[in-house]
Amino acid sequence: MNIKILICDDEPILCKKTQEVIKSIDPNIDADTCYLGERVIDIADKYDIIFLDIDMPGMNGMETASLLRRRGVSSYIVFLTSHSEFMPEAFEVRAYRFLTKPLDANKVSKMIDEIKLEMSSRHKVIIKTGDREYVLSSDEIVYLAAYGDGTYIYTTHDVIDSSKSLKHWAEVLSDKQFFYVHKSYIVSYAYISELGKMSVKLRNVKEEIPVSRRKHKEFREKYISYITTCARKQ
Amino acid sequence: MTQILTNTGLYIIELIKLLLFAFGISSVKIKSPKLLAVSAAASVFAVMAISSVLNIYDYAILYGVFASFACIFALEKKRSVLFLLFEYLTICILDITNSNIVMLVTDLQIDRSSSYHEVDFMINSLTIPILLILRLIKSKYADKFPEFRISARYIVLMSIGLFLFMVYISSLTLFSFTGGSTIRDRRLTVIACLSCVVFVAVVFLLFFHKSNSVQKQKEIEYTRDLLRWQDKYYTYLLQKEEETKRFRHDIKNHLYAINTLLEYDQYDELDRYLKDLQIKMTPLNSGIHTGVRLVDVILHELSEEHSDVTVEWEGQLSENTNIAMMDMCTVFSNLLSNAFEAAQKCDDKWVKAKVSSESGALYVMISNSTSHELKYSGGAVATTKTGSGHGYGIRNVEDVVRKYSGKFSIKCSDGAVSAEAVLLN
Numbered sequence: 278m279n280i281k282i283l284i285c286d287d288e289p290i291l292c293k294k295t296q297e298v299i300k301s302i303d304p305n306i307d308a309d310t311c312y313l314g315e316r317v318i319d320i321a322d323k324y325d326i327i328f329l330d331i332d333m334p335g336m337n338g339m340e341t342a343s344l345l346r347r348r349g350v351s352s353y354i355v356f357l358t359s360h361s362e363f364m365p366e367a368f369e370v371r372a373y374r375f376l377t378k379p380l381d382a383n384k385v386s387k388m389i390d391e392i393k394l395e396m397s398s399r400h401k402v403i404i405k406t407g408d409r410e411y412v413l414s415s416d417e418i419v420y421l422a423a424y425g426d427g428t429y430i431y432t433t434h435d436v437i438d439s440s441k442s443l444k445h446w447a448e449v450l451s452d453k454q455f456f457y458v459h460k461s462y463i464v465s466y467a468y469i470s471e472l473g474k475m476s477v478k479l480r481n482v483k484e485e486i487p488v489s490r491r492k493h494k495e496f497r498e499k500y501i502s503y504i505t506t507c508a509r510k511q
Numbered sequence: 512m513t514q515i516l517t518n519t520g521l522y523i524i525e526l527i528k529l530l531l532f533a534f535g536i537s538s539v540k541i542k543s544p545k546l547l548a549v550s551a552a553a554s555v556f557a558v559m560a561i562s563s564v565l566n567i568y569d570y571a572i573l574y575g576v577f578a579s580f581a582c583i584f585a586l587e588k589k590r591s592v593l594f595l596l597f598e599y600l601t602i603c604i605l606d607i608t609n610s611n612i613v614m615l616v617t618d619l620q621i622d623r624s625s626s627y628h629e630v631d632f633m634i635n636s637l638t639i640p641i642l643l644i645l646r647l648i649k650s651k652y653a654d655k656f657p658e659f660r661i662s663a664r665y666i667v668l669m670s671i672g673l674f675l676f677m678v679y680i681s682s683l684t685l686f687s688f689t690g691g692s693t694i695r696d697r698r699l700t701v702i703a704c705l706s707c708v709v710f711v712a713v714v715f716l717l718f719f720h721k722s723n724s725v726q727k728q729k730e731i732e733y734t735r736d737l738l739r740w741q742d743k744y745y746t747y748l749l750q751k752e753e754e755t756k757r758f759r760h761d762i763k764n765h766l767y768a769i770n771t772l773l774e775y776d777q778y779d780e781l782d783r784y785l786k787d788l789q790i791k792m793t794p795l796n797s798g799i800h801t802g803v804r805l806v807d808v809i810l811h812e813l814s815e816e817h818s819d820v821t822v823e824w825e826g827q828l829s830e831n832t833n834i835a836m837m838d839m840c841t842v843f844s845n846l847l848s849n850a851f852e853a854a855q856k857c858d859d860k861w862v863k864a865k866v867s868s869e870s871g872a873l874y875v876m877i878s879n880s881t882s883h884e885l886k887y888s889g890g891a892v893a894t895t896k897t898g899s900g901h902g903y904g905i906r907n908v909e910d911v912v913r914k915y916s917g918k919f920s921i922k923c924s925d926g927a928v929s930a931e932a933v934l935l936n
Contacts, residue, residue, distance in 0.1 A: 368829065368869060375827070470871040471833060471936045472916075480871070500872070501918045501933045508826070508867040508874040 554581030878929030
């Protein structure tokens with residue numbers, strides 16, 4: 278698999294340096310550069326990984342990332358910083374990692390391998406609606422809600438109206454990633470922000486999703502094992 | 512046949528009362544509700560079988576012993592059976608009081624005829640609604656109740672006391688509710704029973720108070736820990752500030768030197784100078800940034816104290832969670848100090864940490880090299896440290912994990928120990 282990387286840093290010389298580091302790991306990797314956050318927005322969806330400098334004039338790295346996510350770009354975002362302080366906003370934009378400058382080739386290489394592995398295990402989901410067909414990666418799905426015979430599929434940036442029942446989706450989606458919390462809701466573990474007694478809060482979702490009393494214990498246990506497996510893999 | 516029926520019927524009533532009290536009100540921990548149901552059902556059949564040869568009705572107290580031991584397989588800690596017996600004695604006192612009040616009001620008398628059994632049935636089940644009301648009160652104020660933690664010694668003492676009380680009031684009852692006693696005797700007996708009930712209630716309140724104060728004590732201890740770390744954090748911050756100030760002052764000189772070297776085209780010299788400068792700057796950025804400043808300090812302190820232990824830290828924490836700083840502090844200070852202390856004693860000294868605070872939960876794994884295997888005592892890890900005051904660390908971590916309905920485990924393999932904790936937001 279040939280992966281494409283976009284490097285964005287307002288300092289052309291540092292951009293070139295990063296590009297060299299990546300090329301030294303694997304010359305087959307496509308690594309393009311650009312010097313402005315605004316430019317990234319236009320071309321980002323062509324790339325698998327986006328290296329973003331945080332301190333940039335105009336739109337800074339965090340703002341760029343946030344806008345990318347709002348536009349539904351699901352590429353891996355890696356932040357480049359010169360200081361190792363961590364920013365809590367990074368969770369919101371689902372940043373994959375922070376790398377400190379100067380880049381350590383070993384770390385970058387290890388990270389690219391991990392991303393490759395993750396990309397190959399990404400589960401594709403095809404959703405057909407009346408007029409079009411959506412192809413999504415399963416980690417873009419936040420939650421699903423039943424209405425009548427159909428299902429609303431809430432993705433990170435869109436709501437898709439599927440005519441298939443929630444039960445159908447429960448069978449299609451992997452139980453490693455999703456849980457059928459309530460007779461009319463399925464949630465993705467990846468977006469849980471708070472697990473309450475009777476409900477669950479999801480990141481960037483205003484309404485709380487109810488959890489049926491019967492399933493609460495199983496849900497908690499499965500969620501803990503999801504966290505454990507994810508963390509161990511990293 | 513009637514003997515079997517009445518015996519079993521009464522046993523079921525007693526069993527219901529005990530289960531309600533023990534698991535509904537005082538929430539004794541059980542392994543699984545299924546196991547409890549099976550053992551309770553099995554005990555009912557056992558009573559049925561026994562009563563075909565022996566009239567247990569004459570030894571009613573045996574019901575409680577039987578019922579308590581029926582639950583033993585389902586209990587998480589076998590020791591809780593003591594508590595169950597204690598609760599059964601409480602139920603007995605409630606029963607006697609109830610029946611005495613009923614007999615006083617209805618002018619009934621104790622007799623040994625079989626028609627009395629039906630009355631006994633009714634009177635005995637009167638305690639169930641009382642327990643149900645207590646259960647309702649508990650569920651309404653559930654979050655205000657601390658976890659019930661009383662040492663076995665207290666329970667044994669109280670059980671003896673309650674048993675004596677029971678012997679006292681039951682003989683009083685027998686004396687005053689059989690023929691030839693005056694209404695005054697009966698009233699006095701009821702009053703004696705009621706005072707017993709009040710006494711028991713006071714004892715329970717005291718128990719609650721005690722558990723509460725233990726809890727508070729613990730909180731104070733945690734807060735003190737947090738303050739200690741915060742204090743260290745500020746000292747550390749001041750020290751850093753001092754270093755930065757010095758560096759800021761120096762940078763002018765450095766820039767001047769660089770400029771001069773550039774002016775004279777001494778590139779080799781410039782290269783060397785810049786490399787030197789980079790080395791000088793590293794101590795300023797040194798230390799691991801975990802994402803939570805207090806954890807940084809804990810790590811910094813411990814790695815300074817155990818300077819020959821190598822530390823590896825993976826992942827980022829976030830200060831932006833629902834997990835209280837105090838609890839975060841408890842988890843990291845205990846797990847890390849245990850890890851450093853154990854690693855210090857080995858030839859190959861290392862501590863590794865892996866954390867993640869993504870997706871609404873905190874994941875922590877801390878592993879270290881060790882020279883000896885872990886010891887287990889009763890399912891929990893035993894301390895290898897000598898002297899009193901040790902071995903509470905892990906228990907405190909477990910408390911915090913329980914508070915966030917998470918999971919905690921310790922594993923030991925090939926000369927390494929790893930503790931893994933998950934806390935939910």
